[in-house]
Each structure stands twice: as structure tokens, then as C-alpha cells.
Amino acid sequence: MVQVTRNFQSEAPLHVHAREVLLDAIDQGWSDPGKLSQSAARARILQGEALESISSHLKVPVDCLEVIGEGNLANHYAISGLLKNEFGFIHSAIDRKDVHAIARTQSHTTQLNVDLNGHIISTDQATEREIVLALQGGNIETGVIQPLADIARRFPHASIALDFTSCGPRLPLPELWASASFDATSWQGPSGIAFFAVGKQARWTNPLPHVDNTRAPRSYSLPLLLASSVALDAWIQEEISESSRLRLLSARVRKTIADSVSDCDIAGDLDSSMSHKTSISFLYVHGEELLRCLETKGFSVDSGSACTSANLQPSHVLAAMGVLTHGNIRITLHHGVSSEDVEALTQAIIESVAELRSQ
Amino acid sequence: MIEVNSIGKRCPQPIIDVARAIGNIPMGESLVLLADDPATLPDLTAWSRMTGNGIKILSETNFLVTRQNQSGQVPH
Structure with missing residues (x-):
């Protein structure tokens, strides 16, 4: 456990x-x-x-x-x-x-x-x-x-x-x-x-x-x-160094997942995004199941998928952008997060998507 | 024309249904997807962009899907 x-x-x-x-x-x-x-x-x-x-x-x-x-x-x-x-x-x-x-x-x-x-x-x-x-x-x-x-x-x-x-x-x-x-x-x-x-x-x-x-x-x-x-x-003092560190971590999350998982849809370009936020959707994956799968592996993330929202509506943000709304997770990197934890989360996402797609 | 009935099914099932069905029709042929989940329109639009297949919205619950891509992963 x-x-x-x-x-x-x-x-x-x-x-x-x-x-x-x-x-x-x-x-x-x-x-x-x-x-x-x-x-x-x-x-x-x-x-x-x-x-x-x-x-x-x-x-x-x-x-x-x-x-x-x-x-x-x-x-x-x-x-x-x-x-x-x-x-x-x-x-x-x-x-x-x-x-x-x-x-x-x-x-x-x-x-x-x-x-x-x-x-x-x-x-x-x-x-x-x-x-x-x-x-x-x-x-x-x-x-x-x-x-x-x-x-x-x-x-x-x-x-x-x-x-x-x-x-x-x-x-x-x-x-x-x-x-x-x-x-x-x-x-x-x-x-x-x-x-x-x-x-x-x-x-x-x-x-x-x-x-x-x-x-x-x-x-x-x-x-x-x-x-x-x-x-x-x-926070302002920390942000001076954390902003660039979190940007590098986010870039690594995006690249590793895009290289390792087929049919994933990353919302927005990192160059024009806040460095600590990443939203990724995986085709043919149920968002709530992905959230639960990650939780059992020890990671808490958010989701914009309809099945995870109170009113069962998909994220109006993802829909307006034209990004896939199902199989969505949102990752927030807070100050002080370790690169080891981010790497472990990335691997857990890759494994979870593979597990859910094979069921 | 093949009709895929996903009425009453929640996301992502309508998209999974259409992805499975489109592998069984020849290139350039179309099928009709019936789906009333509110995520179907945005997700079908994104699926079309990601897989290269064509879609046309016939009504809120009625979509014409045209196979325009030879390959693509078919979900289990």
C-alpha cells in the first residue's frame, strides 16, 4: 500500500x-x-x-x-x-x-x-x-x-x-x-x-x-x-530560482510523455504558458480511471474531463481550445517539488495510460 | 452506411466506438455516429485532428465520420 x-x-x-x-x-x-x-x-x-x-x-x-x-x-x-x-x-x-x-x-x-x-x-x-x-x-x-x-x-x-x-x-x-x-x-x-x-x-x-x-x-x-x-x-523570493527550474521540469514531463505515449494531446505551448502548469489528454482513456490509477500509485493530480466534474460537463477551456477533453490530467508543480518526484510521476502516468488502454 | 449507436454512453466510449468501427470500412467511406454525451463534439473534433479522419456535424447527436487515414491505433 x-x-x-x-x-x-x-x-x-x-x-x-x-x-x-x-x-x-x-x-x-x-x-x-x-x-x-x-x-x-x-x-x-x-x-x-x-x-x-x-x-x-x-x-x-x-x-x-x-x-x-x-x-x-x-x-x-x-x-x-x-x-x-x-x-x-x-x-x-x-x-x-x-x-x-x-x-x-x-x-x-x-x-x-x-x-x-x-x-x-x-x-x-x-x-x-x-x-x-x-x-x-x-x-x-x-x-x-x-x-x-x-x-x-x-x-x-x-x-x-x-x-x-x-x-x-x-x-x-x-x-x-x-x-x-x-x-x-x-x-x-x-x-x-x-x-x-x-x-x-x-x-x-x-x-x-x-x-x-x-x-x-x-x-x-x-x-x-x-x-x-x-x-x-x-514565495516571491523562491520564485526567482524556482520559475526556471520548474520550467525545465515541465519541459521534461512534456517531452518524455510525448515521446513515450501515442495519441496524447498536450494543451498549449510551454513557451507561452506558466511554467508550473501542464495539461495532457490521452485518447481512449477514461479520465476518472486515470486519476484513480495515479492515486493508487501515490500521486494526486487534477482533471478537466467530464467524468471527473460535478456536472458531468467537459472542461469548457479544453473544448474551446479544441484539445481532447477525455482522459485529461492537470499537473501543477509547486515550489520545492523534487525532480525525482516529477520523474516518478511521469513514469506513473506512462504506466497508467498503458495499463488502462490494455484493459 | 454503417451506423454506430453510442446514445446513452459516457465519454470516452463514443470515441472508442467510432475508432473501432472506422477500421472496418474502406478508405474514403463514411459512417454515422449517434451520440448524446456532451463531450462528443469537442472530443470528436480533437480526435479528427489527431488521427486525420474527417468529421461532419449533422446535428447535435448525429455525426458523419469519414475514414481518411490508413493507420492509427485501435483501442481494445
């Missing part, structure tokens, strides 16, 4: 430094920073330091940054605050499902298709309407990175809402943006803490019913904010 399951899912344990801080912050940062007590003053100082540090790493002015407890909600605030129903709303076919849900509430929506590499296909938009463009930095399923500056240039008059919840600080913010969303889990911070930023020139209004001029509810967990700040500090 395999005792240890090696994790290649998109979720990762909290960064070890952040875990230490979180435990301490539960003792130190419990008070409401808005009150006058001594404990509140201490909480206020910790909050201010964390926000300054996070804004510096994300390259967003601190007075533009808002904290919220949920990544998808951050994205919703970022987009919906810019939108009015008479505006045109443009988004890509591989955006998060939440973005598609926002599009369904709008009267004037354009969906941009993508090519086999997941890149938005060029399109001319001649319209008199004001436009909000939802633009994803990196795709959480495939790792595909959009050429943000090029796309932004195609829509010179659009208000751009950036979805950086998956890529986080891996990508630089493009020059022009009206709003942006981030999720602490993208830098191995805690789940349940996310951010959105509103550009100084943006015409953004709170999309939810509200009682004052705050842009977001202030009910987020201060300890999680502090842990998220420490995780970001540590």
Missing part, C-alpha cells in the same frame, strides 16, 4: 512561513482594526504593514487595493464594478465560468474564441458602445498566458478587468488596466483571502447594495491577510 501521496494538484499546503505567522496572528490580530482599543491599534498596524507589502509585490498602489474573502468574488467585483448594462462586455471562451455567468446577465456580449494554443484570436471590434474587456493573465487549467499588451492594444478604448487570480505575480501587470483580481492561493497563501484593485482613473462603482462609500466589505480575516502577506514575501 502506498503511504505517501505526492501532490500535483492545483492546491498546495500553506507556505511554511505563512503557517507560523498565521498561528501567531490568531493571537495578535484578532481585534477590529477600526476600533480605539490597544489591541485594535496593534491589529491596525499589522494590517497596514501587510497591505503595504502586498501592494508593493503586486505592483498595485495600496490605496487601490481591496481585500475580500473569496477569489471568484474578487473577480466579480473587479468586472461588475466597471459594467453597466448598456456597455459592451467582451471576454474570452477560456475565462472562468464566473465570467461567463456575468456575460449571461449582459445585453451586449462578445465572446472571443481562442486557437489551439489557447490564445485569443484577433478580432476587430467596431462599436460605439463603451466596452469592458475581461482579460485573463494565466489560465488555471492549462497555464496558457495571454499576450496581454497585444490584446489591450486591440481594444484601446476598453476598460480592462484583469483576472490575475491564477497567475498572481508571475506576470507583470500590463500598462493599462481598470481593475484586477488576485488570489492568495496563487502564491501558496491561505485559501479564503483574495484581492481586487481598482485603477485610479477607473469609473468603478460598487456592484452590490452598499451602505457607505467603501468598495468592499471589511469582514475578511486579518490573520489570513497577515499569513497571505508573509507567504507572498517568501
Whole structure:
């Protein structure tokens, strides 16, 4: 029986430094920073330091940054605050499902298709309407990175809402943006803490019913904010060397599997993808069986296949790209993963596909 | 014309069914696949790209598949 399951899912344990801080912050940062007590003053100082540090790493002015407890909600605030129903709303076919849900509430929506590499296909938009463009930095399923500056240039008059919840600080913010969303889990911070930023020139209004001029509810967990700040500090330092190491490991995974397994379909080109994400589909293989087979060999991965999703629908991202949706696995390489574990996973995938195809 | 009925079957079975059946028809000939799994259209499109065989969408559940590739792995 395999005792240890090696994790290649998109979720990762909290960064070890952040875990230490979180435990301490539960003792130190419990008070409401808005009150006058001594404990509140201490909480206020910790909050201010964390926000300054996070804004510096994300390259967003601190007075533009808002904290919220949920990544998808951050994205919703970022987009919906810019939108009015008479505006045109443009988004890509591989955006998060939440973005598609926002599009369904709008009267004037354009969906941009993508090519086999997941890149938005060029399109001319001649319209008199004001436009909000939802633009994803990196795709959480495939790792595909959009050429943000090029796309932004195609829509010179659009208000751009950036979805950086998956890529986080891996990508630089493009020059022009009206709003942006981030999720602490993208830098191995805690789940349940996310951010959105509103550009100084943006015409953004709170999309939810509200009682004052705050842009977001202030009910987020201060300890999680502090842990998220420490995780970001540590993650940014590691990323300097880890980014290139993970890229080499990803390249080796892709080449070894493509050379060893017939009829596999790798989503996107590594040169235009985040280095830590790989999505591969295997023809004639059942995705759920592949996941279970790998789990019995001691490896946890994700899947975009219909049989592994709650609603039994195939991944809308893979379908939009034209990549095979069945027999799909998604591999995420986290900081600190050993090359031996990645090699062992690669061999386990090759063996599992052969086993399942021979049944 | 051969009809492959994969109605009610979940992915990847419709694609496996069509891959098995197409090996039994001559080059340039076609068969009809009936399948209602939501993954059939995207997966048949990807299968066509990967194997070199042709497809034509007749309806949401009705696909014309033309053998255009001599070789190719046939699943068990």
C-alpha cells in the first residue's frame, strides 16, 4: 500500500512561513482594526504593514487595493464594478465560468474564441458602445498566458478587468488596466483571502447594495491577510530560482510523455504558458480511471474531463481550445517539488495510460 | 452506411466506438455516429485532428465520420 501521496494538484499546503505567522496572528490580530482599543491599534498596524507589502509585490498602489474573502468574488467585483448594462462586455471562451455567468446577465456580449494554443484570436471590434474587456493573465487549467499588451492594444478604448487570480505575480501587470483580481492561493497563501484593485482613473462603482462609500466589505480575516502577506514575501523570493527550474521540469514531463505515449494531446505551448502548469489528454482513456490509477500509485493530480466534474460537463477551456477533453490530467508543480518526484510521476502516468488502454 | 449507436454512453466510449468501427470500412467511406454525451463534439473534433479522419456535424447527436487515414491505433 502506498503511504505517501505526492501532490500535483492545483492546491498546495500553506507556505511554511505563512503557517507560523498565521498561528501567531490568531493571537495578535484578532481585534477590529477600526476600533480605539490597544489591541485594535496593534491589529491596525499589522494590517497596514501587510497591505503595504502586498501592494508593493503586486505592483498595485495600496490605496487601490481591496481585500475580500473569496477569489471568484474578487473577480466579480473587479468586472461588475466597471459594467453597466448598456456597455459592451467582451471576454474570452477560456475565462472562468464566473465570467461567463456575468456575460449571461449582459445585453451586449462578445465572446472571443481562442486557437489551439489557447490564445485569443484577433478580432476587430467596431462599436460605439463603451466596452469592458475581461482579460485573463494565466489560465488555471492549462497555464496558457495571454499576450496581454497585444490584446489591450486591440481594444484601446476598453476598460480592462484583469483576472490575475491564477497567475498572481508571475506576470507583470500590463500598462493599462481598470481593475484586477488576485488570489492568495496563487502564491501558496491561505485559501479564503483574495484581492481586487481598482485603477485610479477607473469609473468603478460598487456592484452590490452598499451602505457607505467603501468598495468592499471589511469582514475578511486579518490573520489570513497577515499569513497571505508573509507567504507572498517568501514565495516571491523562491520564485526567482524556482520559475526556471520548474520550467525545465515541465519541459521534461512534456517531452518524455510525448515521446513515450501515442495519441496524447498536450494543451498549449510551454513557451507561452506558466511554467508550473501542464495539461495532457490521452485518447481512449477514461479520465476518472486515470486519476484513480495515479492515486493508487501515490500521486494526486487534477482533471478537466467530464467524468471527473460535478456536472458531468467537459472542461469548457479544453473544448474551446479544441484539445481532447477525455482522459485529461492537470499537473501543477509547486515550489520545492523534487525532480525525482516529477520523474516518478511521469513514469506513473506512462504506466497508467498503458495499463488502462490494455484493459 | 454503417451506423454506430453510442446514445446513452459516457465519454470516452463514443470515441472508442467510432475508432473501432472506422477500421472496418474502406478508405474514403463514411459512417454515422449517434451520440448524446456532451463531450462528443469537442472530443470528436480533437480526435479528427489527431488521427486525420474527417468529421461532419449533422446535428447535435448525429455525426458523419469519414475514414481518411490508413493507420492509427485501435483501442481494445
